[in-house]
Amino acid sequence: xxxxxxxxxxxxxxxxxxxxGIDLEIKDAEYLAILGPSGCGKTTLINCITxxxxxxxxxxxxxxxxxxxxxIEKRDFAMVFQNIALFPHMxxxxxxxxxxxxxxxxxxxxxKIESEMLKLVDLLEQKDLYPRELSGGAQQKTxxxxxxxTREKLLILDEPISALDYKVRVTLRYAIRxxxxxxxxxxxxxxxxxxxxxxxxxxxxxxxxxxxxxIGTPQQLYSSPQTLFTMNFVGESNFLEGVVTEVVSDHEVHxxxxxxxxxxxxxGDPHFEEGESIVVAFRPENAFISKKSIGNSLIGEIxxxxxxxxxxxxxxxxxxxxEIILDSRLDIEPHxxxxxxxxxxxxxxxxxxxxxLKKVLTLE
Amino acid sequence: xxxxxxxxLDRLSIRLANLTSKREFNTTWYIFVFLFFxxxxxxxxxxxxxxxxxxxxxxxxxxxSNTEIQSQIISALFYSISVSIFVTIVDLxxxxxxxxxxxxxxxRFKSLLNSFIELPLAVPTAGLGFSVALFWGVTPNVETPxxxxxxxxxxxxxxxxxHFTTTFPYVVRSLTAILEEIDVTLEVAARTCGASKFTAAxxxxxxxxxxxxxxxxxxxxxxxxxxxxxxxxLLATIQSATQTGTTLIGTWKHAFEDKTPVPxxxxxxxxxxxxxxAAIMIIIALTLVFIAKMIARNARxxxxxxxxxFEWTVSEGKAPQARQIVAFGFxxxxxxxxxxxxVAYLIQGASLAAFSSANWVLFGQSIFMTVLVASIATxxxxxxxxxxxxxxxxxSDRFSRILDAMVDIPYVxxxxxxxxxxxxxxTDQSILxxxxxxxxxxxxxxxxxxxxxxxxxxxxxxLDSAYEDVARTLGARPMQTFKEITLPVIKFSIIAGAxxxxxxxxxxxxxxxxxxxxxxTAPVFIVNLIKNDQNYFLAALTTxxxxxxxxxxxxxxxxxxxxxxxx
Numbered sequence: 001x002x003x004x005x006x007x008x009x010x011x012x013x014x015x016x017x018x019x020x021g022i023d024l025e026i027k028d029a030e031y032l033a034i035l036g037p038s039g040c041g042k043t044t045l046i047n048c049i050t051x052x053x054x055x056x057x058x059x060x061x062x063x064x065x066x067x068x069x070x071x072i073e074k075r076d077f078a079m080v081f082q083n084i085a086l087f088p089h090m091x092x093x094x095x096x097x098x099x100x101x102x103x104x105x106x107x108x109x110x111x112k113i114e115s116e117m118l119k120l121v122d123l124l125e126q127k128d129l130y131p132r133e134l135s136g137g138a139q140q141k142t143x144x145x146x147x148x149x150t151r152e153k154l155l156i157l158d159e160p161i162s163a164l165d166y167k168v169r170v171t172l173r174y175a176i177r178x179x180x181x182x183x184x185x186x187x188x189x190x191x192x193x194x195x196x197x198x199x200x201x202x203x204x205x206x207x208x209x210x211x212x213x214x215i216g217t218p219q220q221l222y223s224s225p226q227t228l229f230t231m232n233f234v235g236e237s238n239f240l241e242g243v244v245t246e247v248v249s250d251h252e253v254h255x256x257x258x259x260x261x262x263x264x265x266x267x268g269d270p271h272f273e274e275g276e277s278i279v280v281a282f283r284p285e286n287a288f289i290s291k292k293s294i295g296n297s298l299i300g301e302i303x304x305x306x307x308x309x310x311x312x313x314x315x316x317x318x319x320x321x322x323e324i325i326l327d328s329r330l331d332i333e334p335h336x337x338x339x340x341x342x343x344x345x346x347x348x349x350x351x352x353x354x355x356x357l358k359k360v361l362t363l364e
Numbered sequence: 365x366x367x368x369x370x371x372x373l374d375r376l377s378i379r380l381a382n383l384t385s386k387r388e389f390n391t392t393w394y395i396f397v398f399l400f401f402x403x404x405x406x407x408x409x410x411x412x413x414x415x416x417x418x419x420x421x422x423x424x425x426x427x428x429s430n431t432e433i434q435s436q437i438i439s440a441l442f443y444s445i446s447v448s449i450f451v452t453i454v455d456l457x458x459x460x461x462x463x464x465x466x467x468x469x470x471x472r473f474k475s476l477l478n479s480f481i482e483l484p485l486a487v488p489t490a491g492l493g494f495s496v497a498l499f500w501g502v503t504p505n506v507e508t509p510x511x512x513x514x515x516x517x518x519x520x521x522x523x524x525x526x527h528f529t530t531t532f533p534y535v536v537r538s539l540t541a542i543l544e545e546i547d548v549t550l551e552v553a554a555r556t557c558g559a560s561k562f563t564a565a566x567x568x569x570x571x572x573x574x575x576x577x578x579x580x581x582x583x584x585x586x587x588x589x590x591x592x593x594x595x596x597x598l599l600a601t602i603q604s605a606t607q608t609g610t611t612l613i614g615t616w617k618h619a620f621e622d623k624t625p626v627p628x629x630x631x632x633x634x635x636x637x638x639x640x641x642a643a644i645m646i647i648i649a650l651t652l653v654f655i656a657k658m659i660a661r662n663a664r665x666x667x668x669x670x671x672x673x674f675e676w677t678v679s680e681g682k683a684p685q686a687r688q689i690v691a692f693g694f695x696x697x698x699x700x701x702x703x704x705x706x707v708a709y710l711i712q713g714a715s716l717a718a719f720s721s722a723n724w725v726l727f728g729q730s731i732f733m734t735v736l737v738a739s740i741a742t743x744x745x746x747x748x749x750x751x752x753x754x755x756x757x758x759x760s761d762r763f764s765r766i767l768d769a770m771v772d773i774p775y776v777x778x779x780x781x782x783x784x785x786x787x788x789x790x791t792d793q794s795i796l797x798x799x800x801x802x803x804x805x806x807x808x809x810x811x812x813x814x815x816x817x818x819x820x821x822x823x824x825x826x827l828d829s830a831y832e833d834v835a836r837t838l839g840a841r842p843m844q845t846f847k848e849i850t851l852p853v854i855k856f857s858i859i860a861g862a863x864x865x866x867x868x869x870x871x872x873x874x875x876x877x878x879x880x881x882x883x884x885t886a887p888v889f890i891v892n893l894i895k896n897d898q899n900y901f902l903a904a905l906t907t908x909x910x911x912x913x914x915x916x917x918x919x920x921x922x923x924x925x926x927x928x929x930x931x
Contacts, residue, residue, distance in 0.1 A: 050556065071555075071561075071680070072552065072555040073555040073556070073557075073558050073559060073560055073561075073564075077556065078557075079553070079556040081549055081552075081553055083547070083549060085547070085549045085550050085553040087550060087553075087554070087568055089571045089572055098554065098557050098559075098567075099557035099558050101567075101670060102554070102557060102558055102559040102560075102563050102567065102670050102672065103558050103670075103672055104669070104670050104671065104672050146553075146557065147556070147557075149557075150556070150557055150558060
């Protein structure tokens with residue numbers, strides 16, 4: 001059964017370092033997403049696994065066997081491409097049966113695989129059309145079926161749906177995940193869309209500038225990210241820079257911000273010392289807004305109010321000179337001071353980065 | 365002061381843009397372009413067809429009843445057709461792997477090889493024929509450099525060897541042009557489905573490649589049916605009396621002008637016979653090209669079935685390397701070395717006797733005349749070909765599609781048939797007084813017109829017409845839009861077309877000879893030197909000067925394009 005092991009992979013294009021020190025273990029029947037902003041090396045990583053480019057250092061094993069020197073066509077995987085890459089001169093059927101065809105599978109069996117795949121992706125009615133006659137969604141379904149017809153157990157998806165309309169994207173990503181799980185495949189799914197990664201994957205690898213930032217389940221990455229970058233890239237967050245004024249216990253600190261604003265906060269792992277610079281990060285939904293004065297809170301004014309649907313999004317100018325966004329079900333009048341209390345379980349305290357917050361949060 | 369001048373200049377240019385953007389101006393201009401194309405380019409090139417039909421009774425009497433004429437025509441056509449078909453097939457077989465390697469692989473001598481492939485294009489075919497004959501042929505009258513092959517005595521094999529040098533560069537160039545457009549991920553996708561490299565290329569890329577194959581076939585067929593000067597010098601050097609379709613046109617036309625009798629043919633039959641032969645050549649060329657296009661468009665894959673294990677073996681290990689070595693070996697031995705063999709001859713065979721007996725005045729005149737004709741033809745074609753291309757590209761109605769198909773006809777018509785036809789057209793009309801130089805220029809304009817239009821069309825297809833629309837919404841007049849948006853993008857395509865047109869004109873023999881045997885352009889001068897005077901040294905020297913002029917242009921263009929791209 002397919003497992004993929006990457007050991008200390010590095011790739012250079014001339015002097016440009018595209019990937020460094022990638023260590024990754026993909027388990028059998030796992031749906032893994034590789035998530036990162038554009039230019040982070042996602043596609044290069046996939047190209048290394050598939051053999052489209054050669055790696056500069058390290059070792060790749062599929063099923064415990066090194067793939068070094070094995071050409072693309074002899075590595076055991078199926079692939080869906082970002083630009084779909086359907087053969088324009090072949091019909092849907094011909095595209096789907098391409099893998100059995102080039103492997104000289106007997107005609108009867110080829111037809112069996114073809115109709116099975118057509119049924120699987122629900123394209124029976126369009127089987128004689130050419131790719132240019134299909135909608136974007138149907139094209140991508142054909143591409144998935146063509147990949148699955150290889151009968152490989154490792155499926156690699158390179159931004160498979162990012163070029164499609166939002167609604168189609170949402171439907172397709174569930175369909176793809178269901179297919180992968182029903183067929184018991186191991187999948188590696190590349191995307192720059194964190195929502196897509198969260199909704200399809202068992203586990204997400206976050207890649208930035210050719211290095212792995214963090215690996216975790218969607219929930220871990222959203223609720224308890226270990227880095228500021230993840231906090232910012234996965235979901236939305238507010239960041240407040242401050243200084244530790246008092247260490248109350250191993251799990252509690254007092255923090256002061258600009259203009260004498262201060263908060264008492266719980267913190268997890270890193271142990272801070274008095275006088276240390278820190279960054280407090282919290283999600284828009286993890287704070288409470290009140291018109292009345294409440295303890296352990298920050299003072300601010302509402303500068304923007306936007307009705308989203310299930311909640312209202314407020315833009316708030318804090319007295320700390322920071323601007324934050326908050327989501328709330330409460331409808332609050334935007335006049336006068338308001339008081340903001342952070343959910344102590346969900347707000348996270350990070351050590352301030354050496355080269356400044358901005359530098360750490362930038363995507364490139 | 366300076367600023368005031370600038371302001372005035374700007375106002376002037378806007379006023380000019382307003383004037384030239386007027387609807388009436390546009391319409392008049394386009395009508396003029398059309399008339400020019402139909403009346404002065406297209407019609408004269410196929411005029412001889414109409415002439416043959418109208419004067420069929422006379423032709424019937426003098427040509428079809430004379431067995432000597434018929435047997436000469438049949439023999440000549442046999443050589444022309446069999447050589448062009450065979451050469452085209454072999455070109456494709458070796459051209460595909462070379463084009464593939466040039467587009468998809470990176471290797472050390474790639475750019476060098478890229479320029480080497482184009483080198484034979486810079487050699488005028490009259491010199492090329494001599495060069496190939498020196499390398500391959502047994503040459504009783506010429507002392508050859510020591511490493512010449514010196515093997516071939518017969519016309520058929522050496523004609524084939526010669527046409528490799530004239531057609532192969534065109535085939536490789538048109539194949540690489542299309543191959544560059546085909547997305548490489550399609551092949552990768554095929555390989556992820558388990559197809560070997562060979563299978564992927566055969567089942568995915570090749571079928572999408574039809575238009576490239578069609579263009580390559582058309583170019584190769586047209587070029588090999590058309591060549592005159594090269595065939596004359598080639599066969600003269602190995603002292604063979606064989607005639608191909610195009611050389612026979614030249615020979616008969618010359619015999620008529622010189623009033624020299626041709627054995628077995630009455631003097632009065634010469635003109636109808638020549639017209640008849642030219643008409644047949646035109647029909648054959650158009651038919652072959654049509655068939656080639658049909659084959660390329662409709663042919664299914666040669667083998668529907670895949671043989672995985674066999675196709676593996678040809679994809680892996682030593683096989684691809686061996687294939688490349690064979691293909692590049694073909695290029696070097698059959699194309700590049702024979703084309704440049706002339707240089708070896710010049711270095712070795714420089715004799716003082718040849719130097720002193722040379723007619724230097726005629727030498728200078730011929731080169732001047734060649735450059736003059738080529739320059740005028742190219743300038744006229746740029747001025748009239750570019751608007752034609754814009755019209756074809758931007759108005760996609762049925763009329764423009766018909767125009768699109770017709771633009772290539774002057775290219776496909778064998779050049780000596782074209783020359784003859786243009787000559788007939790201008791002598792038969794009695795409206796304008798004309799002279800021989802005018803004939804030659806008009807023939808060269810017709811012959812090279814397709815180069816400008818095709819290249820400009822290629823450049824226009826790179827430019828999204830949305831940019832032009834954006835400029836128009838911002839208030840630019842049509843003429844301003846052309847000058848500021850369209851022209852900068854298509855500039856290099858136009859220059860490339862102009863250079864192709866110029867070099868083609870510089871190297872042309874057949875059309876010049878057929879339209880006016882007394883006009884001595886440099887290629888005609890070369891042919892005369894080899895065929896009549898046996899002054900091989902001066903012929904080689906003239907060729908070298910023409911190569912120098914052409915390649916200077918080609919390399920300037922390459923340099924300026926790559927500089928512009930870096931910006």
